[in-house]
Ligand SMILES: O=C(O)CCC(=O)C(=O)O
């Protein structure tokens with residue numbers, strides 16, 4: 001598609017302020033050209049791992065993490081192994097009730113399915129706001145194919161917005177879910193610190209667990225799911241991401257050069273290592289590339305990744321590879337940076353372009 005056509009289509013789409021949900025509501029049977037994914041990516045959608053390699057990402061039962069020393073060591077080992085080899089794992093017995101998770105997903109659905117005039121008031125790309133709704137974070141930063149997904153983004157920690165500033169249909173549950181996530185996040189950072197051979201508080205003391213931004217993702221049914229993606233291949237900009245997904249499926253991660261499904265496990269949360277933790281762990285943990293295929297079912301797919309990071313909020317703190325992990329054999333692979341610097345790089349390019357390599361020494 002010509003780049004001038006692409007940008008005028010993107011502008012007109014943005015001005016509707018109703019995202020891809022609005023396109024579906026208008027009854028379209030064919031998706032607009034700006035959503036068409038290039039043929040080489042479409043080919044990779046059809047390539048699955050051979051049956052002999054039917055791989056699944058590890059699931060870790062966190063119950064043992066707060067029990068005796070031996071059980072804790074085994075949980076730490078499993079998490080460390082998953083963070084090194086996959087960058088992705090699921091957790092069960094994580095302390096957040098199924099009831100709260102269900103209410104959270106229902107809240108996201110209500111936000112995206114409410115009267116468009118109410119939803120439009122939140123439409124913005126301005127990340128100095130605490131609460132914003134948009135479609136395609138990189139819609140105007142590049143010429144890449146747009147994705148079949150809309151997003152509600154809320155900066156929830158350390159300074160949660162006032163309840164009246166959050167969307168009425170999901171504000172209360174967001175507050176509650178965010179508090180519980182904070183506790184889970186701190187626990188995960190303890191286990192991840194231990195897995196790096198550091199004292200349990202190391203990552204928390206570096207401020208890694210302090211801030212998070214919650215994204216309410218909505219993937220409406222797509223009339224031509226073979227032509228586009230829910231979200232293109234990318235890595236996350238966070239330290240870690242804690243992901244709540246419904247049972248539709250479609251999330252995939254690259255492992256040993258193959259796309260592997262991250263199939264929904266009832267009651268589980270998906271944890272993935274983000275770029276910032278890969279950087280401070282000096283590549284010990286990996287921020288794996290992942291994507292979501294377009295939703296071909298008749299129901300919307302709902303997910304809520306919670307990115308543990310300050311992202312676009314001011315943060316003067318400097319991060320670099322953790323000194324205790326470095327040696328002559330393992331010199332620093334990245335230069336020091338602020339999260340703002342990292343996030344600006346992430347946002348200035350297409351999400352499919354890895355931001356981390358800009359900071360490699
Ligand atoms: O919706 C999902 O399952 C994952 C979304 C994702 O990877 C992201 O928003 O960064």
Ligand SMILES: [Fe+2]
Nearest residue numbers: 234235236290
């Ligand atoms: Fe992601």
